[in-house]
Amino acid sequence: MTLSQCYAFLEIESTATDEEAKSAYRRKAKLFHPDLNDNNSGQFLNLQFAYETIINARNIHSKLNVFDEIFLKENYFKASDTQLQHFQRLERRYRARKIILLKKQKQQKVINDVYDKYRFTWRFPLVLFYVFIATFLLVLLVYDFNAQVVSKSFHLVSKENLNYNISEFTDNFIIVENEKFYVSKDFYMSTQKSDSIIINKTPIFNIYKTLQISGIGWDKFETIHSFINEAFILVLLLLFVPFLSMFFMKPNFIFVFVFVQYNFYVLPVLISYVLFVDYRIIALLKYFKFFQS
Known part of the structure; x- marks a missing residue:
């Protein structure tokens, strides 16, 4: 007997209250009680099954509060299952949902x-x-990086190639204003000791942006690599x-x-x-x- 059949057997709607279900059960019990007619024993058992199915389903629904509708769908209750099997399955799902809910509540409490x-x-x-x-x-x-740069000219103090291999020109750096600047091979080869190097800085934080060296009819720029510039x-x-x-x-x-x-x-x-x-x-x-x- 499915859940909808249980409601139909008691002749009540699924929206009926527990009191209305109980009244319908008592009314039907007077008709099907075995003391009145031995032939009604089967109908009386069906009546008890229908009433208990409805009440137990509602009790589980109230415990869960957010009970999945699948539990109360007609096709959930298979005609071949007994009442005990129905509610053992429901109870297992209820306990699993309760464990998950308790975990979420603990997590939410920590949060x-x-x-x-x-x-x-x-x-x-x-x-x-x-x-x-x-x-x-x-x-x-944002303002500093987009504002007009401040340019100052300094003399190149020294230049070195840490690899000491003039054919590779790796780790080239020049020292200007007591600051060491790693530069590209092209810029490194364009500079000479005591050359005038122009350093372009931002106006607020004095962040180095570019190095500049000028000649007759040409200018060469070198972007200064630093974390604040790259990132x-x-x-x-x-x-x-x-x-x-x-x-x-x-x-x-x-x-x-x-x-x-x-x-x-x-x-x-x-x-x-x-x-x-x-x-x-x-x-x-x-x-x-x-x-x-």
């Missing part, structure tokens, strides 16, 4: 604990401060992440284990690199006239 420590303590104002600094640096770097777009994206995280503040896995951890541990290192490597903080303060050169 909520981390989120609460982040969102409702002194850590959140600290991250807001980091976000302000990172966004400020992001704007400054400029990456640095901008990393500085933009904390600002982006302010729009996705929810206690979920991605936010807690990506944004929160990044803002606390990676971002301070990135800010320190941008500000303090090559004394950029000094150049920045001078640009805003905190120091007079």
Whole structure:
């Protein structure tokens, strides 16, 4: 007997309440009770089966709260299965779902604990401060790399080839203004000791961009290779992440284990690199006239 047949046997709708199902059962029991007619014993057993099937299915449904409709579909209850087999199968699925639900609840509790420590303590104002600094640096770097470069001329102090093999010209570098610059073979061969070398820097952070040497009717440029130059777009994206995280503040896995951890541990290192490597903080303060050169 399928679930829909159970409802039909009791002559009630699937939306009927438990009280209505019980009343229908009692009404039918008076008709099919074996004490009234021995021939009704089979019908009475069917009545008990139908009533218990409906009540047990509803009990499991209420326990699960989010019970899959497949459990209550007519084709789920096979005519060849007994009532015990039906509900043993349902119970196994219910327990499996419950285990998964408990695991998710534990994971969510860990996430909520981390989120609460982040969102409702002194850590959140600290991250807001980091976000302000990172966004400020992001704007400054974009402006700095697109502004007119500052050019200064210096004399070439020395030039060397670390491989000591003039045919290969590997690891070529020149020293200008006490700075060592690795250059290409072409630029290396174009320079002579005491030549005038023009260094082009950004105006705010004094980041080296290019070297320039001039002759009669020609100019030769050499791009200076450094992390900030090579990974400029990456640095901008990393500085933009904390600002982006302010729009996705929810206690979920991605936010807690990506944004929160990044803002606390990676971002301070990135800010320190941008500000303090090559004394950029000094150049920045001078640009805003905190120091007079």
